[in-house]
Amino acid sequence: MDQLAAMRSFVKVVETGGFSETARQLELAVSSVTRQINSLEAMLNTQLLNRSTRSITLTLQGQKYYDKAVQILQDVEEANICVREQGDIPHGTLRISLPVTFGRLHIAPILSDFLIQYPEVKLDLQLSDGLANLAEADLDMVIRIGNLDRSNANLMLRKLATYHRLVCGSPAYFKQQGKPSHPNDLTQHNCLLFAYSTNHQIWRFQRETEVCEVKVSGSLVANHSEVLRQVCLDGSGLVLMPTWLIGEDIKAGRLQAVLSDFQISPQTDRDTGVYALYLPNRKHSRRVQVFMDFLIQQFGNPPYWETESLACSTFHSDS
Structure with a gap:
């Protein structure tokens, strides 16, 4: 038995939840994966997996072996990479x-x-x-x-890289509807919403010690940022967007940022x-x-x- 190969199959079975998917990903026959796991259990003289027609779960000993096997396989791969890619030219x-x-x-x-x-x-x-x-x-x-x-x-x-979030709208929208001077003014504007979470209607702002949470609403909710950007460019409302998406529009004057003296939260480093x-x-x-x-x-x-x-x-x- 190739123990490393058997360990790879065992880890894959745990991660994918099935022998068939493991065999597909490893380009092996299902019978080969089954044989590897059986040989591994026979060598260890313990059952690693609980098998049923509906699911595969780890036994207590299987969980311990899985944790160690994952680390061992990562160490082996790291060792291979250290040698294989030690030259100056990546490949x-x-x-x-x-x-x-x-x-x-x-x-x-x-x-x-x-x-x-x-x-x-x-x-x-x-x-x-x-x-x-x-x-x-x-x-x-x-x-x-x-x-x-x-x-x-x-x-x-x-x-x-970094990015920031901005509230912005088109010059045409602001000409017709005016610009908000405070976050609370947004309740009077058509805010186009990105449905990324259950609290997408709450926009949060901070300026020094002042913190505002504004419940906004509008005529469009979408789960794709480029759709909202386009509708905003067309003059139909305001968006809260990252600069990586609307920075070039602001530079070109197609969109204008408002409430720039506020931080749009969350503004933690990771966010x-x-x-x-x-x-x-x-x-x-x-x-x-x-x-x-x-x-x-x-x-x-x-x-x-x-x-x-x-x-x-x-x-x-x-x-």
Whole structure:
């Protein structure tokens, strides 16, 4: 029995919840996966999995073995990476999950430059707004924006760029409806809402010690930020949007920011950042490191989607 191979199959079965899916991902026959698990249990003289027609669960001993096996497999992969990628020239396939809109706007346009600069690296990209399981999906890295899932402390994290949230509208809208001078004025405006959570109707503001929570409403609720941006550009209402999405519109005068003397909360460091997340066994991967370095360089500090005038007012408190 190849014990490492059997351990990989065992870990996959636990993570995917089934022998068939494990076999598909590992490109093995189901009978081979079953045989590996049976051999592993026979060698250990203990049952690792409770099997039924509906589910597969870990036994008490299986849970202990799974925790150790995950760490062992990560250590093996890290050792392989240290040797395989010890040269100065990064190479191999880099598998990355990107957020859909941010990936389209800010990463897709610079991919050709990266591939020219690092011709030995191949990219395998998945566009998704959900935080994937890196080990289960066999990903080298995920890039995500703010509001990170911090439940998995095992993930390494690197900040790539900052962004801020702004309330803005089109010149045509403000000409017809006027500009709010205080957050409470928003109750008299048509606010276009991004349905990302159950409390999407509450916009929070802070100016020194003054804190405002305003319940807003409007004629449109959508779960896609680009839809809201377009309706805002058309003059139909106000939006609360990140600068990575509307920064260029503000620079070009297509949109105007209001209430810039207030911070739009939450404004914690992690809630206003673009991050790369990766498993500890990828920390020595040259292709992972050069891709993160490349993005940081391309985005700039401050990033190109911020505006100088707003950076001097709204953003002065952030690093």
